[in-house]
Amino acid sequence: MKTLLKFYWTEASRFLRSCLLAITLSLLFMGSAAAAPPITIGDTCNNSANPDNPLQIINAKVGRDINETIGLNRTSSSSADNFFWKLTPAPPGCNSSNPSCDLGGVTVQLPAGSPGTSVPASTSTTVSGTPPNDTDREFTLRVTEDLAAGTPFICSRKYKLNFEQISWPPHRGVPDPVDPANAYRPPNIDGNVENDFGWTGAYRATYSDGADPAPAAIQTLKHNSQPFLYFSAEIKNDPTFDNDDLVVLNFRPSDAATALPKDDIRIMIYPLTSSGAAPDGSAREVTVWKDSTYIDEKQRANWQKIPSVPTDLVVKVSSGGTGSSKNWNVEVQVPTTGTVWGGPDFADDFLFYANILRVDSTGTKPIAAQFRWPRNAPEIAEFPTIPVDEYAFFPAEWGNATKSNTAPMKGVSLSANDIGTKNPQPHQINLTGKNTFFAKVKNDSEVGGVAQLAEKVKVRFRIANWGITSSDNWTDIPAANNPTSPQDVPAGGTQEFTLDWTVAPDLQQKYKDRPHQCMLVELDSLAGTNIVTKSVVRNMDFVSASSFSRQAEISAKGYPLPAGMAKQKFSIYVSKQQEDPLRFARLSEQPFELAVSPDSRRRKDDRVSYLTWSAYGYRHLGQYITINEHKYEVVEPVGSFGYIVRHVGGAVQNWNDQIIGAEKVGKNLYQLTIPKDGTATITTKIDAREYGLINWLVWLLAFLILLLLVILYLIKTGQLGGNTNATQSSSPEQPTSDAGDAASSSTETPTSDGSDSPD
Missing domain, CATH: 1.20.5 (Single alpha-helices involved in coiled-coils or other helix-helix interfaces)
Structure with missing residues (x-):
């Protein structure tokens, strides 16, 4: 009975809906500078007919040329053979005869043709110029024996220039009038990230992909006067705590061309046991490695384990949550003094890589999802059976980082709560009237601790069918001012961007058939504005609904088929959490309501219950990774969707949910396969089971x-x-009084006035 008194009940005021983060987040720069010494990356040319596999990520930076070296490893038997370079996509005639190729802000300088009996062991291709601020630039280099159209290529390689940069701003803390000695302090490295004001002003990147909360987030900061960097990782809705959950942090102390692989640092943190974090906050295991020198084509490097962890390297963890909604955090203090690592001090500009590997053994086959920075770095996978502690972690895939006080810090950003419509029901779009979409852009840009104006920012609004979508499924909202006109965002402030759209008659049926849509908002700039959050998504609802049975689309469009697989395989993990009503009491928007009888709505003792239901999608890559001799299939997060469910009526005994159209393979885990570039429709159902009369x-x-x-x-x-007689008779040491004794005792008892009692 007491458990019934523990239910929280109140009114709700908000409905959150989300879907796939389908566009890679990136931080892009504009500008020009004198060329720095080039970086040379060696690699073997791909001889397959598919130039898109593999994809080489090149971490570009303003003012730094990149020399990408392709080792052809091919000899010719004829002295008459000629070899030429071609680049696609590119302007007409962009080849060895016309080697300067302008890709719109990025110039690729091709080498000349190579006649003779063999191709040089390495040939440099220089990429330079001013990077665009719209998207990562992709191109394909090919080597051919003839410049004529249709000539087969000898080898090819596809590249992507990544301009994302992560900043480590100085800590600022907050004032503390009660304890001035505690004011303006850096983070307290104890594993507890939330409510630690030492993280105020940190760079923060969330891996939001539709559902609430985001499955992962990282933060970076530096001490404002001492040689320390700070890093935090937050994981939400982990189905299990595992010994093999892993956080990898890689550093190259300088981004200069003269920086040596032998000085590279790798920190591997196993934060948990199967029961969660240790009571004292210590990680289960921390190891430190040096030297990323490449060994062989099996993706191994010369990483050497340091015998003892440096004293100034501090790692603390925490964990919490229950059921299918377990959470854990990691906080790290990293010293930047070279003597600690046996190498150079950290320069203001250095290279950085992070990977949070969250493993899960609840299904028929253990899986490992990876949350990486740079966010477009490829997943790590063994080739063929390399354990994770021998994996190369190629520095070419690490990102640009800066801790300079004079460098641009942070920038403009969005969150899912910053976008929507101005309709009476903010999560619903009118099919016949005007809809006004909005995006409230926040500007935290700084240089040297001084807030900066964010210039010429523009916003692009897109939609897709509700569910787990892919990047190829997003459609621009067909309005005249989409993307919006450029506007400045004030220093330390926000700017609202709006878009008006009336659904055309020929599209009304389309959205009536698919009433639930996702909304994607992308940021861009025509100036040198730092973009921290390139895009953000949120679910939109085209019509109101009373029944909580919803269709969702799972899209495989645009994904390449993994090797050896005829179809795409997806896993859907469901997280459920009964919420504290106070969390929603402050929200101004109405969430969905489960249908209950009209009579029950009129009861004076109506109760309000809430459930957060989220579905997280993962695509199987057909690759594996070994962690502590345990083999996990590698999966990539591809998006999520979810509900905040509000039930009005009697007390809820439990919530029943199911997904129709996918196979249930474990607790809260479903799987389905989809043909290449195809889609599948699933149906989600949620019922609130009340305590009825029978109960x-x-x-x-x-x-x-x-x-x-x-x-x-x-x-x-x-x-x-x-039952006193039974009690007395059971005690042999107490004699039983006879009648005479009782009478005698009675006559000797005085009355209340002191005289003897009469016979």
Whole structure:
């Protein structure tokens, strides 16, 4: 009975809906500078007919040329052979005869043709110029024997220039009038990230992909006067705590061309045991490695384990949550003094890589999801059976980082709560009237601690069918001012961007058939504005609904088929959490309501219950990784969707949910396969099961039976009275009084006035 008194009930005021983060987040720069010494990356040319596999990520930076070296490893038997370079996509005639290729802000300088009996062991291709601020630039280099169209290529390689940069701003803390000694302090490295004001002003990157909360987030910061960097990782809705959950941090102390692989640092943190974090916050295991020198084509490097962890390297963890909604955090203090690492001090500009590997063994086959920075770095996978501690972690895939006080810090950003419509129901779009979309852009840009104006920012609004979508499924909202006109965002402030759209008659049926849509908002700039959050998504609802049965689309469009697989395989993990009503009392928007009878809505004792239901999607890559001799299939997060469910009526005994159209393979885990570039429709159902009359009768009967058993026990033990003779006779040391004694004793008892009692 007491458990019923523990239910939280109140009114709700907001509905959150989300879907796939389908566009890679990136931080892009504009500008020009004198070229720095080039970086040379060696690699073997791909001889397959598919130039898109593999994809080489090149971490570009303003003012730094990149020399990408391709080792052809091919000899010719004829002295008449000629070899030429071609680049696609590119302007017409962009080849060895016309080697300067302008890709719109990025210039690729091709080498000349190479006649003779063999191709040089390496040939440099320089990429330079001013990077665009719209998207990562991709191109394909090919080597051919003839410049004529249709000539087969000897080898090819596809590249992407990544301009994302992560900043480590100086800590600022907050004032503390009660304890001035505690004011303006850096983070307290104890594993508890939330409510630690030492993280105020940190760079923060969230891996938001539709559902609430985001499955992962990282933060970076530096001490404002001492040689320390700070890093935090937050994981939400982990189905299990695992010994093999892993956080990898890689550093190259300088981004200069003269920086040596032998000085590279790798920190591997195993934060948890199967029961969560240790009571004292210590990680299960921390190891430190040096030297990323490449060994062989099996993706191994010369990483050497340091015998002892440096004292100034501090790692603390925490964990919490129950059921399918477990959470854990990691906080790290990293010293930047070279003597600690046996190498150079950290320069203001250095290279950085992070990977949070969250493993899960609840299904038929253990899986490992990876949350990486740079966010477009490829997943790590063994080739063919390399354990994770021998993996190369190629520095070419690490990102640009800066801790310079004069460098641009942070920038403009969005969150899912910053976008929507101005309709009476903010999560619903009118099919016949005007819809006004909005995006509230926040500007935290700084240089040297001084807030900066964010210039010429523009916003692009897109939609897709509700569910787990892919990047190829997003459609621009067909309005005249989409993307919006450029506007400045004030320093330290926000700027609202709006878009008006009336659904055309020929599209009304389309959205009536698919009433639930996702909304994607992308940021861009025509100036040198730092973009921290390139894009953000949120679910949109085209019509109101009373029944909580929803269709969702799972899209495989645009994904390449993994090797050896004829179809795409997806896993869907469901997280459920009954929410504290106070969390939603402050929100101004109405969430969905489960249908209950009209009579129950009029009861004076109506109760309000909430459930956060989220579905996280993962695509299987057909690759594996070994962690501590345990083999996990590598999966990539591809998006999520979810509900905040509000039920009005009687007390909820439990929530029943199911996904129709996918196979249930474990607790809260579903799987399905989809043909290449195809889609699948699943149906989600959620029911609130109330405590009905039968339930109350069962509880009442159980209570009466328990009460009867207690009464019988008390009678048997004599604690309820009426059985004193039995109690006395059971004590042999106490003699039984006879009648005479009783009478004699009675006559000797005085009355209340002091006289003897009469016979």
